[in-house]
Amino acid sequence: MVRLDENEISFPDPELYDGHDGIIAFGGDLSLERIWFAYQLGIFPWYNPDEEILWWCPDPRFVLFPNEIKVSKSMRKILNRNVFTFTENQNFREVIKNCQQSNRKGQTGTWLSDELMESFIKLHEYGFAKSFEVWQDRELVGGFYGLQIGNVFCGESMFTKVSNASKAGFIHFVENYKNSLDLIDCQSHTEHLESLGARMISKKDFLTILHQNNERK
Structure with missing residues (x-):
């Protein structure tokens, strides 16, 4: 692994450097x-709050191509019944706060430190980070956030307080943006997103798509 200089903003080329288990x-x-x-290079931070910052570019990469979204009959019924309402960038701070506090299966504590959370809030204020909210009876019951880089959306984290809220929000997002997005980066595998059509591709293929996207910006 390469130690980064705090006084210089640079990273090893993820195409040329494999790192250790995806750590660049x-x-x-x-x-x-x-x-x-980092995100423009396909690299993202993921670490425990009491540890040094780790920067990742895993191989393979877990992604969703918007035209491959899978919607079950039961989820389509929920969407058609308008059980939830959806908004964009209406409450970024509450979305990321809920993501930080959400319990994860097989995980104690949180990977989302206060410092990292504040950095994403500032990125949102500058228009680089987005939040997507899911509401039920005027209560925030789910949502997710991430960074928008051209035609690639880099999903960071999601939360849900009621059954199907985050899934409905993600499907709504994909179906509304599928004509303007080339790829949704999900970073690491989850059964939740796999059930919606996300799959693994090689790091090489992921970086090729990302580089093509950067050239068009």
Whole structure:
């Protein structure tokens, strides 16, 4: 692994450097400039709050091509019944706060430190990070957030307080953006997103799509 210099915003080339289990580098900081630069390279931070910052570019990569979204009959019925309402960028702070506090299967604590959370809030204020909210009876019951880089959406985390809320929100998002997005980066495998059509592709293929996207911006 490569240790990053806090005074220089740079990363090893993820195409040329395999790292250890997907870890490209460690250290550095969580400045807006570094995080934004990292995501444009296909690298993201993921670490425990009491540890050094770890920067990842796993191989393979878990992604969703919008035209491959899978919607079950039961979910389609829920969407058609208008059980939930959906908004965009209406309450980013509450969405990311709920993501931080959500219990994850087989996980204690949270990977989303206060410092990283504040960095994403600032990225949202600058228009780089987006939130998608799911409401039921005027109560925030689900949502997710991520970074928009051209035609690629880099999903970060989601939460749900009632059954099917986050799934409905994600389907609504994909179906509304499928004509303008080339790819949704889900980073690491989850059964939840696999059931919606997400799948693994090689790091090489992922970076090729990302580089093509960056050239069009």
